[in-house]
Amino acid sequence: MKAAVLVFPGSNCDRDLKVAFERAGADVTMVWHKDTQLPEGVDIVGVPGGFSYGDYLRCGAIAANSPICTELKRHVERGGYALGVCNGFQILTETRLLPGALLRNANLKYVCRTVPLTVRTSDSVFTRAWNAGTELQIPIAHHDGNYRADDELLRQLEAEDRIAFTYNDNPNGSAGDIAGVLSANRRVLGMMPHPERAADEGHGGTDGRAMFTGLMDALVAA
Amino acid sequence: MKARVHVMLKDGVLDPQGEAVRHALGSLGFSGVQGVRQGKVIELDLAEGTDEATVKEMCEKLLANTVIESYSVEM
Numbered sequence: 001m002k003a004a005v006l007v008f009p010g011s012n013c014d015r016d017l018k019v020a021f022e023r024a025g026a027d028v029t030m031v032w033h034k035d036t037q038l039p040e041g042v043d044i045v046g047v048p049g050g051f052s053y054g055d056y057l058r059c060g061a062i063a064a065n066s067p068i069c070t071e072l073k074r075h076v077e078r079g080g081y082a083l084g085v086c087n088g089f090q091i092l093t094e095t096r097l098l099p100g101a102l103l104r105n106a107n108l109k110y111v112c113r114t115v116p117l118t119v120r121t122s123d124s125v126f127t128r129a130w131n132a133g134t135e136l137q138i139p140i141a142h143h144d145g146n147y148r149a150d151d152e153l154l155r156q157l158e159a160e161d162r163i164a165f166t167y168n169d170n171p172n173g174s175a176g177d178i179a180g181v182l183s184a185n186r187r188v189l190g191m192m193p194h195p196e197r198a199a200d201e202g203h204g205g206t207d208g209r210a211m212f213t214g215l216m217d218a219l220v221a222a
Numbered sequence: 223m224k225a226r227v228h229v230m231l232k233d234g235v236l237d238p239q240g241e242a243v244r245h246a247l248g249s250l251g252f253s254g255v256q257g258v259r260q261g262k263v264i265e266l267d268l269a270e271g272t273d274e275a276t277v278k279e280m281c282e283k284l285l286a287n288t289v290i291e292s293y294s295v296e297m
Binding site (some may be wrong): 057059061065066093094099100101103104105107108125148173 | 289
């Protein structure tokens with residue numbers, strides 16, 4: 001499996017994401033935001049957490065219009081896979097590769113703690129390692145993770161089984177307790193929690209590791 | 223020439239920052255503030271002859287996220 005991890009000025013989870021992919025056996029290339037091409041044969045693009053462009057204008061808005069994101073859109077249009085975590089999720093909604101938007105947390109607080117999530121679907125390369133209903137402990141660390149979707153979009157996401165994860169105890173006001181959503185073709189996942197921060201014994205938990213090993217199994221077999 | 227773009231959260235989108243400002247005004251003794259919505263003003267210094275349609279395109283593509291925000295343009 002070949003993975004690329006995008007790096008923007010202000011990204012700070014890029015190396016963690018790289019390590020998580022590598023531990024699962026992926027060959028990982030870091031790609032700078034000004035680059036106009038992804039490496040040949042990349043299966044999956046990781047869009048990391050952090051504060052791209054200092055969260056100026058709106059979280060993820062400037063990154064979504066950077067040269068590499070034009071290439072990311074092409075990759076996804078070609079049927080490529082993408083995983084956006086935290087700021088990466090914000091970037092994916094700003095590029096409109098994922099629906100909805102992420103607003104300031106309803107309680108206005110920056111929330112940094114490990115929270116329980118429930119896997120809502122196993123029907124994606126990201127969540128295939130788990131059964132729907134599995135509970136995971138995954139860290140969150142964000143100020144703008146309040147997922148906004150109108151009723152129509154919520155119904156659509158539900159009907160199409162595109163809600164990947166929900167919070168058990170909603171920490172930020174997200175509509176429908178949504179912590180992660182899939183694109184219509186199920187090949188793009190955006191999530192606020194950080195699976196790459198729960199992928200090593202040293203992290204204090206390894207509940208996120210199965211996402212990367214599951215991806216590896218799926219994409220190597222494909 | 224200048225253009226001024228106002229960006230606001232759409233009606234019905236919760237504005238927790240506006241709510242916090244409303245509470246703070248209440249604690250300062252300003253009673254009767256029933257609602258606060260906080261937005262952004264973006265001033266653009268433009269080449270002469272730039273038309274409003276171009277500024278609207280800027281809003282659609284970058285300055286506003288029309289999933290959650292509305293905008294208006296003053297030329």
